[in-house]
Amino acid sequence: MTRIPIEANPYIENFDILEKTEFAKDPPWFRSLRKAAISHFAEKGFPTTREEEWRFTSVSSIATASFKPVPANRKDLFASGKIEPFLFGLKECARLVFVNGLYCEMLSQMPPRLPSRVRVENLARVLEESPDLVEGHLARYAPYGNNGFSALNTAFIRDGAYVFLPRGAEIEGFVHLLFVGDRNEALANVRNLIVAERGSRVAIVESFVSLEDSAHFTNTVTEIQVAGDASVDHYKIQNESSRAFHIGTTEVNVGKDSRFSSFSLSAGSRLARNNLNVCLDAPGGECALYGLYLLSGSQHIDNHTMITHAKPYCNSREFYKGIVDEKSRAVFNGRVVVVKDAQKTDARQTNKNLLLSDAAHVNAKPQLEIFADDVKCTHGATVGQLDEEALFYFKSRGIGEGAARALITYGFAKEVVARVPVEPIRLHLDRLVLRKLKQEGKGGEEM
């Protein structure tokens, strides 16, 4: 891949302009953060396939395209009925909607009351009204140095969600963050910050969708702090248009005796990369990461996860499955690092892939790096095709080839979806999986 000469890089040119205008009103700490991030990007550029972490995923199609942030004064007002299919049919759930990366108040809603001091709002407003709330948190868990996309994201932070839970607070149900892309060449630079203080609990759903078949680019970074005794459930549903590009990074820091769970469904976009990095940063922490990727056409979806056992007595579970059809290509890279003193670590990882066509391709790479000696770590990855014996079993019960294949494939995905404990989310995902596997009309009941 060729690196674009820095002087010609439109992102850097754009930054120089914004730095003198829109960003000029930011507090000094924020301005220096932006500047540090853009210089990092200027130095490193976009990742290339020469880098181990990006070996199987070329982002040259993003690097050479000209995605632009949508001007801040554009108000995306459209009928709220358009976003109905992406919701969960819940009237009172807290919902923030962003269109091309910018907050849309008209489509957002808040429950009648949130517990005191809890905040669920858009980051742009927080940065404008009370930036001190996020100072010290922003870019603390998601260092811009990790890759060019995180650096770009940090340099151009504009909007996203800010969710804050004070000690012991709990939000009923879940918070839904909906990111809609609707314009060709639009760059949605999304930045989310979720801070769960000691003893708090929250579930957050991030959905990424497209209106029309637009070719937009989402570059999103979510940082999550789970303080002691807290619990955060995070869902990421990525179902953007088959012409869209998606690079997402979720960085999580898990405190003492806390738990974090993640469920990721990747079904959309032409090229998607999800980085999910969880650091179990104090004893007694645990995380469970579930993932499902469904690819067809010539999609390329790459899931890179990293779990760092930084302290002893932590548990991690990881279960990712993929269904790869037609000419698509999936990448799963699951890295588990157990540092020297993280004794009594218990880490288990499973990755299973189902190839539905001869032209489909999977690169599955489990990676265990263990530097402690008293640990329990297992991992396993499989890549297979539909089981002929299972097909015969279905046929022997009167079920034809097509329906049998569809059911077995659906069952393969269902094994992950079934782990979602929240019913409206589970049903929504179930429908989405059926749609993606072209099984429309069969939903509405759980198989």
Place this chain on the structure above:
Amino acid sequence: MLEIRNLCATADHKTILKGINLKVGIGEVHAIMGPNGSGKSTLAQVLAGHPSYAVTDGEVRYEGQDLLALAPEERAREGVFLAFQYPLEIAGVSNAYFLRTGLNEIRKHKGLEELDAMEFLGLLKEKMKLLEMEPSMKSRSVNEGFSGGEKKRNEILQMAIMDPKLAIMDETDSGLDIDAMKIVAKAVNKFRSPDNAVIVVTHYQRLLNYITPDFVHVLFDGRIVRSGGKELALELEEKGYDWIKEEAGTLREARV
């Protein structure tokens, strides 16, 4: 109902069935016995249409049709049912959904209305009670995490629900304790009627204490070497299979 003439079949270019002849009339129960490796399970799987076997000669008439010309799912819809020796585990598809999908395919084929989830549930509950199965097993993934005995019972549950014309039970008794075997036998006896037929493939005689066959056939080295009434099963139980092997051996030598 079923007439098998000179059926020969291979798997991986190895000849397993070497000319099976068998007639099964409506309302009859036939037991097919024989030592391991004699071809019993192959016969059952060939009748159901397993793709791993190639029929090289002979024919099978079923209800006036050429059974071998039908795809496995068409055979099932025409009323042929195989209770598997090793039932498969299907992740993520509930037992109830699997059964209802199959049953509705068969009903559609018969020109009957499909059953909706509620109607089906009534039928399922009734049959599960007959087989003394835990109610939770209907919502669990097909055979996943079931014990060997539970899987076999689940096969017979499927048979009871699909209500086939010709039921073939492939070593259903293996892996069953005596109590489970009695439950299975009770369900099979309830299923038996003048309108259907059952083929019980088994290595041991003990299941036949509870499901009394009208005819017993001994399969050895890909051929039926002996046929008789239910007493033949008792004779095999008493004397084992060695005398059959010897007899067959002598026969073969004589033929050479």
